[in-house]
Amino acid sequence: MFPFLDITPVIFQTLAAVFLVPEIMQLFLVVLAIVALQYYRMGRAKERLFGLKPRSFWRDFLVATGFGLVGGIIASYIMVFVGLTLSDSGLIYLWPLAILLMLIDARFLCFAYAGGILALSSLIFGWPKVSAPQILGLVAILHFVEAFLILVSGHLGAMPIFLKNAEGRVVGGFALQKFWPIPLAVMVIVGQTSISGAGINMPQWWPLIKGDLGADLDNIIYSLMPVVAGLGYGDLAAARSPRQKGRISAILLGLYSVALLVLAVLADRQPLIGIIAALFSPLGHELLIYLGKRMEANNSIYSPTSEGVKILDVIPSYPAWQAGIRSGDIILEVNGMAVASRQGLEFALGVYNKVQITYYSMAEKQVYREGIEYGEKEMLGLLPVPEGHEEILMELSTTGPLRRWLNKRVVRKRS
Template sequence: MEIALEVLHRFAGAFLQLLIQPFYYIGILLIVLQYRRQIKLERKLFHTKLHSLVDESLRTLVWGFLSGLGASVVLAFVGIGLKMEVVLLLWALSILLMFVRSRYLCFAYSIGLLGIIQFIVSFLPQALETPGFWGDMLRLVDEVSMPGLLVLVAVVHAVEALLVRGTGARSATPLFMESKRGKVVGGFQLYGFWPVPLFLTVPAADGGMSVSWPTLFDGLQGAGGWTFLAFPLIIGFTEMTWTRLPSQKVRLSGFLLFGYSIAVLIMGLAAWYWAPFTIAASVGSIVLHEAMIRYSLRVEHEGSPMFVHDRRGLMVLDVLPGSPAAELGIVTGERIHKVNGVKVTRKEDLHAALGLQSAFCKLEVINLEGQSKFVQRALFAGEHHMLGVILAPDQQAMYVVDTNQTNLWTVLRGKLTGLSRNGPADM
């Protein structure tokens, strides 16, 4: 009972520490701005929104907090020697990297970069004697336990793999893009960002109880005892897919992320048992992360576009929530073959066929298994004129989006990077 009360007391102190840390709120703000940009893109392309800014933000906030608690339980058995100054340094590096690309906000890059800086500093012992701010920073970097931080990266990416697999497809935004052959095709941009507060067990400067459980590293075995340190971070992913369903894409992404976490865990443990391996592990955490992203892109570029119309009918790219199409059970990837007995192969055909019956519609749809299904429904005044179906684009689509990554400047300004008119006309 005494141990439980001590843990609760220290956790309460760390939670209050989290609430006064600006970086937690900065992370939430950056996530909200990302989702705001996503919704602006939906409005630009489809004149409506498919996601709610409030709902998406609250959902990611809740899942992020719960994931942070789960990861903190696992990390309690690691025993990382970490200072608040290191947390601030990692956040500073991450924000600087985000000015290059949004996805560099991932702590795999800032922690890997910190390991590289530490390796360089090890060859400059005279620099550690520099007085003032920069000398303090170099000494702080030199004292960082990189194996512990690498294990932290591994655990966090395992959590991210679960979040991506479980909720990543919810935030998929349909869009129009150019294929490698110059044709306009449909695709999806998948966003997933979660503010994850970690409560790490770290050495306490003011004394206290010794840990009563075994830890992987000896960062908690000092005479000062232990305490909790609130470490807010952001985990997330950005993906593009035009060759598979969003649910299939997030399964692949989750698999790659989990494999990455295992690889970094092994490298972190190797660096702990053999210190010279630390630089290889630090570089490897960055290189493997980039390789994972590039492999995912290569899979897309080598595949055939999925969201295109053909002689079987009109490809459904997405369905508006609460629309007649959603009530009929039409889903992404299905094809509308016939409407009111009329075969449709163009958007104009669908509109004309729906006009044959003003109060009723009957559809023949080819489902994801290639089988025909028949659905019907009454039509009411004021409902979406296309049943709420977002169709794959034709070559007359007004806008296309390329696969360029955004950076912090475009996020803060809300700029829709890469969105341009289809054709020679200027925006």
Template structure:
């Protein structure tokens, strides 16, 4: 009973620490701004809104909370923890790295850099005596790298699960320029989750011994412990023009799982032999780069998916609460005939829809290439033409550009917009 009371007190203290931490609310604000920007893109490209800020934000917060609680339990038994000094160092390094590339705002890069710097200080002890660097040297040498590497692994495993479960539903259809200069359909897949973590922290003279023995940390846990609440931000952003959204998130989450497992093995190796810390740190960065390179190669080696063909018109997206959603139309299906008329262009679709303004009969090729027949009466007040977003044709005037690599260039570009041209409405 005393153990349960002690754990309860420590958890309550950590909860208070978390809900008073400003970075948690900064993360929620970031989620709101990202979804606001996403909705602005959707309105500009398609003159419709496919997502809503409030439901998407609440979903991100709730999934982040559930994921954070599950990850905290795993981290408690693994022994992955974070000292306050190391947290400050992580923020500083992350902010410096983001000026190189926006995507470097990731825990993996900052932890890898800390491991490399720590090894350099150990190998070149003369650097430890440089007076202006005294604070930095002391913090770097005090960081216990194996638990920090394990933290990276567990957070990426959590990210993989969140991506697998939620990555596709928050994606936005986009028009992109292909490598051959043609306008094709695609998806900007993204997800952002503010994750509250409750980390068990070893203390010297901090009270009772930890009731269990974590995998990492050794004797550190025998002299007392506390629970600290830390907010983290997990984010995922991928672009695809060659896969369905659900296929892309499965591919990406599989890579993330493999990355997490390999980094965790690196953490175990560094715990077993400290000289392997440099290898584990390089692995932390190198594997992350390799994962991104594999994703780019996968896109480059495949043909664009969201293009029209001789069988009909490709559906890029289905509007929520529309006639198309009620009919059961899905992204990636092909509209072959409407009211008995073959449709190979938007003009064909508009003509076929006008032949019966009160009723609609469709022949659609599903994702397996099999025909299915659908029909539905059309009522006043419904979307004027089913409620689908078609893949673009070469008459499209707007398409989304890729982001520049640097944060300064990104902000400057964002001020004028990331859209090169404006397409006519492709909602049908």
């Protein structure tokens, strides 16, 4: 049996070093600052595009930080359970290669691409001298934790957007963007000992990924060290709600990470499977992106209805939110006057400071009538779905600067 109880104090002591050791704490503060900046920009974008002042970005940032701490604990346990060591994981190569790939396309910053390339190069050409199973195991574990974080919080703070569908019509949707700071306790090899029974006794099958450790595993001394990382998630929800899309994305990413981890463990025993695993790392991730886009290729559920005005988003703490109106609900009447368009709704709301709104709740499948009172300069906090082609669209391209430069060169040559 795996000694979880014996390892738990060591893991938490190591994670505590993130906040107690000045050098590591400084690095963690840098990651926190980067994450906070992303949430600040998202809040400003919502205010700039739609004129709706959102709640303070600090709440979203603190929630993401809390989930990131939980994700770091989960990742630490899995890494120790698998026996993944930082020594052969190729981190020294992963980050530079990932940054270079990002110049081609922003989505290539993900370790699934850099990890697959490094593992394949090591297996075929013998360079760099890294353990392919360790690299791919690291990629798998980080993606498993990301899947967990998407499942529990990927839908929170979704930003409403206007975009064109396959037919060229402007429809509503949500950009799902999340960032989490992740403190980790990772294993390192610190030496060997001839003393039998020193430290924590591990089961005979451990570690699952041995890498290049050789046969004399019983005498190797492992230690845990704190590491700071960050995870990010970006997706689009138009054919389903942000919660539904986040749940589906989390399940698919979780299956991908488990499959990659199994391949990494098998590759530790059979090098030929290592090539399959190295190819699966980027290609499987591309398949996830393709499936995600296919799911949103249908008509958006955030498009005009034949009766009433459908609501794309409602800002928390504003009068409309307090009245119970939520994203996807349909406003039918304002003070007894039927509304059938966004313009008609704006006109009706602009006449009164105290209104009675009749709306259909999509979640509860019922019609409600609520009285709302708000100040002369106060906004209800409603954002109706788009109804025309004049809306502000969101650019969804992830093309990197190098690829944009090459595209411009090609266009110039053709002209």
